[in-house]
Amino acid sequence: MRMEINDLLKENQILxxxxxxxxKLLWEWNPSCGGVWEQRRLREIGETQADYPFAFDDEDGPxxxxxxxxxx
Numbered sequence: 156m157r158m159e160i161n162d163l164l165k166e167n168q169i170l171x172x173x174x175x176x177x178x179k180l181l182w183e184w185n186p187s188c189g190g191v192w193e194q195r196r197l198r199e200i201g202e203t204q205a206d207y208p209f210a211f212d213d214e215d216g217p218x219x220x221x222x223x224x225x226x227x
Contacts, residue, residue, distance in 0.1 A: 182210050 181191050190210075192202040 178207060179209060182207055 185191070190204060190207075191197060192204055192207060
């Protein structure tokens with residue numbers, strides 16, 4: 156029983172890491188579309204701005220990696 160719980164926790168962590176990576180990829184792939192979480196299909200599955208904390212710099216506003224000419 157304990158091993159099953161550990162396996163489930165490990166699988167849960169792996170899935171969380173995959174989701175986080177996919178969110179970052181989605182944001183970097185087309186940042187010009189604004190908040191990707193505002194897309195209808197993403198809203199339908201519960202995505203919110205809170206799921207994309209990496210997309211914002213408190214000082215500069217939304218992060219636009221493809222258009223960040225100062226840092227690249």
